[in-house]
Amino acid sequence: MEKSFFTESGSILRNDDLRPCLAVTLGDPAGIGPEVILKALADRTVTESCRVTVVGSRSLLQKTYSQLRQFLPAESLADPDSLSILDVDVECVEDKITVGFANAASGAVSFAFLETAIDKTLANQFQGIVTGPIAKSAWQAAGHDYPGQTELLAQRAGVGRFGMLFVARSPHTGWTLRTLLATTHIPLCQVSELLTPELMSWKLDLLVECLQEDFGIAQPRIAVAGLNPHSGEQGKLGIEEKYWLNPWLEWERKRRSDIVLDGPIPPDTMWVKPGQAWFGNQNSTSFSAHDGYLALYHDQGLIPVKLMAFDRAINTTIGLPFVRTSPDHGTAFDIAGKGIANPTSMKAALQLAVELVKQRN
Numbered sequence: 001m002e003k004s005f006f007t008e009s010g011s012i013l014r015n016d017d018l019r020p021c022l023a024v025t026l027g028d029p030a031g032i033g034p035e036v037i038l039k040a041l042a043d044r045t046v047t048e049s050c051r052v053t054v055v056g057s058r059s060l061l062q063k064t065y066s067q068l069r070q071f072l073p074a075e076s077l078a079d080p081d082s083l084s085i086l087d088v089d090v091e092c093v094e095d096k097i098t099v100g101f102a103n104a105a106s107g108a109v110s111f112a113f114l115e116t117a118i119d120k121t122l123a124n125q126f127q128g129i130v131t132g133p134i135a136k137s138a139w140q141a142a143g144h145d146y147p148g149q150t151e152l153l154a155q156r157a158g159v160g161r162f163g164m165l166f167v168a169r170s171p172h173t174g175w176t177l178r179t180l181l182a183t184t185h186i187p188l189c190q191v192s193e194l195l196t197p198e199l200m201s202w203k204l205d206l207l208v209e210c211l212q213e214d215f216g217i218a219q220p221r222i223a224v225a226g227l228n229p230h231s232g233e234q235g236k237l238g239i240e241e242k243y244w245l246n247p248w249l250e251w252e253r254k255r256r257s258d259i260v261l262d263g264p265i266p267p268d269t270m271w272v273k274p275g276q277a278w279f280g281n282q283n284s285t286s287f288s289a290h291d292g293y294l295a296l297y298h299d300q301g302l303i304p305v306k307l308m309a310f311d312r313a314i315n316t317t318i319g320l321p322f323v324r325t326s327p328d329h330g331t332a333f334d335i336a337g338k339g340i341a342n343p344t345s346m347k348a349a350l351q352l353a354v355e356l357v358k359q360r361n
């Protein structure tokens with residue numbers, strides 16, 4: 001006999017439904033998270049591929065829906081009444097949340113949404129989490145001292161080694177850009193001090209494992225960026241390449257026979273081939289672009305990612321015991337509540353989460 005059970009929101013799940021089970025956190029309710037989620041979940045190609053539970057607040061989602069329905073047709077938004085929602089209690093702060101403005105109340109609830117999703121995922125209720133964007137400043141205002149969602153996810157999962165990987169599939173050529181950041185949310189003046197051969201080795205190991213196991217690339221080709229202009233120009237424009245990055249690359253090439261490792265590639269030219277592979281160029285082939293790029297700091301990796309793919313790149317945390325993806329954009333307070341937020345990156349984050357869950361099972 002076919003069995004079924006009830007979710008916390010009361011909807012019925014059949015246990016012969018093998019589609020990935022995903023938690024989608026609402027993010028900061030003052031930003032565009034609720035809007036891009038309602039728009040993404042209005043797309044049947046997304047909802048048919050997975051079982052989604054929104055971890056957030058039914059009343060906040062309902063408010064977003066009513067606000068946006070003033071400008072948008074019914075078919076462009078999922079109706080909250082049709083969604084499975086894990087309702088986190090926000091009643092005591094709800095009236096302090098103002099669309100377009102981050103504050104302690106919006107930070108407190110976005111933190112609670114993510115904490116709830118992590119707890120339920122660690123308890124095997126979900127196979128992956130897709131996070132809506134949060135404002136780090138709002139988390140700080142609410143007393144949660146984390147650089148971002150990545151660090152909270154890693155801490156709660158008990159993981160010390162994790163990475164921030166951006167993935168984007170070109171709509172022009174189908175080529176996939178994958179960029180791992182060696183360092184993330186730190187001041188620029190601390191980058192050189194924090195970059196060490198040890199850090200680079202475990203970031204490289206994470207990237208290789210992800211390319212091989214999540215993306216099925218047996219012998220990945222990986223490009224590592226230099227730090228200084230022209231990769232230091234033999235020590236004349238910076239010493240990191242000469243002192244440790246070149247020797248580290250030599251050592252890794254001997255240690256790992258299962259990859260092709262190129263670098264240090266001068267950081268300005270590193271993105272020429274990915275750009276050609278992304279946009280398509282008759283004089284080049286995507287074959288010359290790499291399977292993975294290791295950028296040494298946040299903006300070195302994210303300026304090219306966002307130039308090429310701001311509307312569709314996905315941020316995924318590697319090294320966790322479960323799948324986590326997120327759109328690449330932030331809370332976009334400047335356009336929140338206006339109905340003009342583009343949901344493509346949120347849809348891509350849902351689609352990648354589905355692919356990664358399937359690949360890992």
Ligand SMILES: NC(=O)C1=CN([C@@H]2O[C@H](COP(=O)(O)OP(=O)(O)OC[C@H]3O[C@@H](n4cnc5c(N)ncnc54)[C@H](O)[C@@H]3O)[C@@H](O)[C@H]2O)C=CC1
Nearest residue numbers: 132133134135136137326328329330331332334335341342
């Ligand atoms: N995954 C996450 O939780 C992320 C959170 N953030 C947070 O977001 C906040 C705002 O950061 P910003 O640097 O201003 O970046 P942002 O991505 O929120 O906005 C940058 C620009 O892009 C536009 N934009 C962003 N997403 C859009 C979309 N889906 N459709 C149309 N236009 C869009 C915005 O209107 C703005 O002009 C910060 O507090 C930051 O910490 C930033 C990046 C990722």
Ligand SMILES: NCC(=O)COP(=O)(O)O
Nearest residue numbers: 147148149150151315326
């Ligand atoms: N710039 C990427 C970003 O801010 C993502 O942060 P996280 O909240 O996913 O850790």
